[in-house]
Structures are given as C-alpha cells and as structure tokens.
Amino acid sequence: MKHRQLGNNLKVSALGLGCMGMSSAYGPAADRRDMIALIRTAHERGITFFDTAEAYGPFVNEELVGEALAPIRDEVVIATKFGFDIDPVTGERGSGTNSRPAHIREAVEHCLKRLRTDRIDLLFQHRVDPSVPIEDVAGTVKDLIAEGKVQHFGLSEAGVQTIRRAHAVQAVTAVQSEYSLFWRGPELELLPVLEELGIGFVPFSPLGAGFLTGKIDENTQFDPTDFRNSVPRFSPEARQANLALVDVVKGVAARKGATPAQLALAWLLAQAPWIVPIPGTTKLHRLEENLGAVELDLSTDDLDQINEEVSKIQVQGERLPEAALKMTGR
Numbered sequence: 001m002k003h004r005q006l007g008n009n010l011k012v013s014a015l016g017l018g019c020m021g022m023s024s025a026y027g028p029a030a031d032r033r034d035m036i037a038l039i040r041t042a043h044e045r046g047i048t049f050f051d052t053a054e055a056y057g058p059f060v061n062e063e064l065v066g067e068a069l070a071p072i073r074d075e076v077v078i079a080t081k082f083g084f085d086i087d088p089v090t091g092e093r094g095s096g097t098n099s100r101p102a103h104i105r106e107a108v109e110h111c112l113k114r115l116r117t118d119r120i121d122l123l124f125q126h127r128v129d130p131s132v133p134i135e136d137v138a139g140t141v142k143d144l145i146a147e148g149k150v151q152h153f154g155l156s157e158a159g160v161q162t163i164r165r166a167h168a169v170q171a172v173t174a175v176q177s178e179y180s181l182f183w184r185g186p187e188l189e190l191l192p193v194l195e196e197l198g199i200g201f202v203p204f205s206p207l208g209a210g211f212l213t214g215k216i217d218e219n220t221q222f223d224p225t226d227f228r229n230s231v232p233r234f235s236p237e238a239r240q241a242n243l244a245l246v247d248v249v250k251g252v253a254a255r256k257g258a259t260p261a262q263l264a265l266a267w268l269l270a271q272a273p274w275i276v277p278i279p280g281t282t283k284l285h286r287l288e289e290n291l292g293a294v295e296l297d298l299s300t301d302d303l304d305q306i307n308e309e310v311s312k313i314q315v316q317g318e319r320l321p322e323a324a325l326k327m328t329g330r
Contacts, residue, residue, distance in 0.1 A: 006200030010173050014276060015265065015290060015294055016278040019050060020051075020056045022061065023056050024056050028225065039068035042287055043075065048075065048077055049076070051278045052064075052080050054111055062080060062111060066115035070116045078120060079121065079124060081123070082123065083098070084098065084126055088110040089110070097127050099136075101132075101136055105140065108149060118148075122154050125137055127156060127330075128157070128158050134169075135165060135169050152174070153172055154175065157328040157330075158175060158330065159330050164193070173199065175194060175201055176204055177203065178203065180264060181208070181306070183205070203277045208264070211246065214246050214250055220239070233318060241316040245310060252306055256296065261286075265296075267298060270303060
C-alpha cells in the first residue's frame with residue numbers, strides 16, 4: 001500500500017475506507033459481524049485510514065468501527081465527526097447543526113467511548129454551524145488537542161473563508177467534501193486554497209455514490225431507505241442523461257485494463273498527492289477492486305483525454321437535495 005500525508009504530519013494509506021454505508025444511507029444496515037470482518041480485512045490489505053461519524057446511525061457506525069479496530073488501534077487512523085444537533089446519550093436528532101463548545105466536548109467524550117479509544121486521530125466538524133463562530137469551534141478543538149483527546153482537526157463541506165478563519169486558530173489537517181468525476185465543484189475554489197494552506201483533502205463519494213462503477217442505470221431500483229431516492233442527480237431521467245459520463249470512464253478503463261471504479265479512483269489520486277479518497281463498500285470483492293486503483297498509473301495523455309471528453313458532458317441534477325445543499329459551502 002502506498003501512503004500519503006494529510007496536512008503537516010498525518011500519514012495515512014493512499015486510499016481510506018468510508019464506513020458510513022455499512023450502517024446507514026444506502027439501505028438496511030449490513031450484517032455487523034460481516035462488516036467487522038471487512039474492516040479488519042481492509043487493514044490486512046494495507047488500509048490504515050477509517051472514516052465514521054456520530055451521525056451515522058446515529059452512533060451505531062462508530063460502535064462498529066470501534067469494535068472492529070480495537071485489536072489494532074495503534075496501527076490505524078480513525079476519523080470521526082461532530083456537529084449535528086444530536087443528543088449524545090439518546091441519539092435523538094434536533095433540527096440542524098450544533099457546534100457550541102460545550103456540545104463539542106460532550107460529543108467527543110461519547111465518541112471516545114463508542115470508538116473504544118483514548119484519542120480521536122482526526123476530528124471533523126461535520127457541517128458548519130452558522131450560529132457559532134468558526135473561531136470558537138477551532139478553539140475548542142485546539143483545547144481538545146492540547147488535552148490529548150484529539151490529534152488533528154478537520155472540516156467537512158466548509159467554504160473557503162471558513163477554512164481560512166479556522167486554520168488561523170488551529171491548523172486544519174484535512175477538509176472532507178464530495179469530489180469525483182461526477183462532481184468537480186471543489187476544483188473552482190477549494191482545491192487551490194487547500195494547496196496554498198497545506199491542507200489535505202478527503203473526497204467522499206469518490207465513485208459518485210456508486211454511479212461511476214457502471215453498475216447503475218435509469219432502471220436501477222434503490223431500496224426505499226436509500227438516500228439516493230431523494231437526490232436529483234439520481235432521478236431516472238438524470239441517470240439516463242449522465243450515463244454519457246460513465247461511458248467515458250468505461251472507455252478509458254477498458255483501454256487501461258481496469259474497471260470503471262478503479263479508473264475513477266485513480267483519476268482522483270492523480271489530481272494531487274495530498275488527496276485521499278474514502279470509497280465505501282460492504283463487499284469484499286469491491287474492496288479488492290478499489291484497492292487496485294492505487295497501482296493504476298494514469299499518464300498525462302490519459303488525464304488529458306479524460307478531461308477533454310468529460311468537459312463535453314453537462315451532468316444533470318444537483319448532487320444533494322436542496323435542504324442538504326444549503327448546509328454546504330458555508
């Protein structure tokens with residue numbers, strides 16, 4: 001496994017494992033024992049970076065990750081997140097965000113227990129809370145770092161001015177946002193600022209929530225509890241139009257002797273050495289497939305061809321429902 005550095009000094013595997021889908025978002029939760037085995041197999045294959053959040057479930061995904069990684073805790077990097085208005089004891093959800101300093105502290109204490117650890121390697125603010133100055137959030141995390149309960153600070157789906165303000169108080173090690181050939185929005189402002197400040201980037205949904213694997217078309221039926229049912233980009237009409245993008249990925253992948261998923265991940269890895277995608281899966285063969293992307297080298301000609309062909313395609317549909325979009329880029 002190759003490794004990369006996030007921020008100044010957080011070394012992780014070039015590919016991480018997003019664990020959210022094991023417990024929520026893509027339909028019913030997978031079998032717990034199977035997922036513990038999958039997480040441990042991922043580590044055996046060289047993955048050292050595992051991503052979760054208190055909101056996934058809530059709580060059950062952190063508990064799963066904590067149990068799976070407890071025997072190998074000192075060999076891995078665990079990222080988790082706070083920031084939604086969730087009662088840290090009951091799991092009852094409020095109406096939006098909550099990054100008040102007292103709530104952050106309470107959330108972290110419960111995250112530590114669920115993760116069966118004495119420190120969180122990378123703590124993300126899940127979404128920016130417009131009612132709490134980001135300086136107060138960064139200052140609280142700075143104190144938690146001084147206390148040894150947190151090692152590194154991250155932001156998720158934050159705007160560039162928020163990132164600058166936070167970074168001035170406590171160095172931001174990584175920013176997490178959606179990024180893939182299916183959604184290239186970060187290229188406009190975010191990536192240049194991260195490079196300027198020396199902040200790593202952790203793209204979630206690097207396979208376009210599964211679309212870039214080539215296994216989804218306009219006739220695909222999602223489970224009723226799958227979040228993609230509410231995403232405009234995944235309406236049947238949008239999917240049919242967006243298959244033009246998948247055709248580009250399939251074409252280049254075939255020429256390279258790779259799968260579409262491997263090509264999509266390799267493209268992300270080629271964008272910058274400080275980018276660490278976190279594809280999720282519940283299947284061992286998909287994990288193995290994704291890992292193959294790390295060894296797939298794309299030449300300048302490959303990347304130019306992809307960019308040229310993709311630039312001709314107008315992706316249809318917003319990447320998130322309207323209410324969720326309003327919580328991003330703040």
